[in-house]
Amino acid sequence: MKLVRTGRWITLIALALLAGVFVRALAFTPVERVQGPAQKIFYLHVPSAWCAMLAMALVGIAGILYLFLKDPRFDRFGEASAEVGTVFAMVMLTTGPLWGKPVWGTWWTWDARLTLTLFLFLLFLGYLVLRGAVTDPGLRARYSAVLGICGLVLLPFIHLSVYMFRTLHPQPIVLKPSAPSLPGPMLTTLLFSFAVFTLLYVGFVVQRYALGMLREQAETAGGGAHA
Amino acid sequence: MLLAERLRHAFGAVRALDDVSFTVQSGQTLAVFGPNGAGKTTLLRVLAGLIHPHGGTARIAGGRRAVGWIGHQPQLYGTLTVRENLRFWGSLYDLRPPALAARIDALLARLDLGEHADRPVRALSRGLVQRVAIARALIHDPRVLLLDEPFTGLDRTAAETFRRLLAQQAAQGRAAVLVTHNVEEGTELATDVAFMRAGRFVHLAPRAGRDAGAIADAYRAAIGGADRGADA
């Protein structure tokens, strides 16, 4: 099927570029003075956090569109985006402690941002579990849409909380009111990584979406044969 | 009073309604017979507005307020008494206390439930519960009745009372749609008869004096071997 192939190509290109990110981050970006080499993990951690947030936001937007238009394509997209988002959230949650141990001296700390990103991950899991618990496709789509929209609305509360607490977590570097505060080469690498991760997200989602479509077709065909 | 136009609905790959159209006028009772899984309950739920159909329109004069529903589930709260249940459902239909109390008493008397009025529904027998469910459905004096296998659980006398009640309703110009898989039960009340199979009406005609036996023969001819085991 065409869509599967398109997704596969996007993913392959993104993976090749990801290798580029690694090379650039390790060899061509200066070492941060205070944090040392551990800071390099930033180039994975921050973009995956971005992708996880993006995935959740798009799940919510797909939910809104589904409720208004009742088009199953939005539901399929939501499912794909949530599964891919879960993977990025997992990357975010594993790279975080890897960086935290050498820099903070602890794997995990119950700081607000950490806690809430953990709950973003749990939100994804809840979404997928809910999908698994409902068998009727129409009901499943509506329920998922409702949960997705609530998740989308929860995001700003998560983001706001960063500013509300004295926290160990570094303040957001790029998405903040004043100009980005990162030296030029580091910022370039980070932005490059952002772009690559977003592309990776797109590739994954396109593939997952196409798979979802194939599965539905198979189920419809199977159901038709029985009837 | 009730209009269904080219209704279509599907659950996943299963077609529950496939191009169903009919009208029911004041005083008419349409009986829809079909095997289990033919889409009868879906049809009623679409008519009641509980399911938004994928295609076509269903319209009832007077909207939701005009609909009375009797299904195989009584839609009652087991821990509340008969009177409390009726009071709750009545007040949802905007009946105010004095009129509501009078209406409840009248229904209790008509359905011979007077002595059970203050017993919790949970303590009643299946047949009594179904009678309460009937009172519940009639509480707001609906102009259109939607009946989903309403005879399930009724003993012979209760079924007879219920049949008389429905006949009265029809005489007062109420319209009704009755779905059941049991031809014997529904025929007597029907002015019109439809057979349903795999989401489609395969027969729709006035009863025109046919008795249950004649309808049953026609039903077997129309539904054929596909209906074996439907009554199981």
Add this chain to the structure above:
Amino acid sequence: MPDWWRHGWIVARKDLLVEFRSRTAIVSAIVFTVLVLVVFNFGRDPTAVAAIDLAPSILWVTFTFAAMLALNRAFQLELENQALDGLLLAPVGRSSIYLGKLLANLLFVGIVEAVGLPLFALFFNVPILPVILPLVAVIALATIGFVAVGTLFSAMTTRTRFAELLLPTLVLPFMIPPLMWAALTTGALLAGRPLSEVGGWLRMLAAFDIVFVTLAFLLFPATVNE
């Protein structure tokens, strides 16, 4: 009284009457609250940790668990005999049904909290009287937020398998922000901090309530309309 509010109140009154008849849920929720408080008491080392340091989290964990019991019940009782269909058929707005459920749940959780709070003060020897008004305000604000979300989700989960397990899984991520603000505020209040210090958190709680109550009203029809 506008119609939608009156219908909502009719539904809530019916729920409370059903609850009052059996009393199983409210009694088990209260017993559960007492048990959790007792377990916490034995679980901590009084020589090492002062009660006041643990108090806010104990209070909120207790209330969270108790609320879960209430939320599962709300739509469960409508599934008995398919009463939910009757509600949907009645000429009342979907939002009235949600309102009714929300009011009943709030009252239910409120009663459990009203019993739990004095017990908590007693067991952990925490002086709550001097800060009782702001404390009640915080509890009310946080409760409204997570009960609103929980009521919405329970309308979905009751019709799935493993409803009792699924509901907490879905609601907890949404409970964490209000719970966190509430616990921090409670801690500050119990430590005798001035009210001005907790203003930001209270505002966040209020914002959360407004946003999610509105959202729940908007989304509820989607959970019951087919």
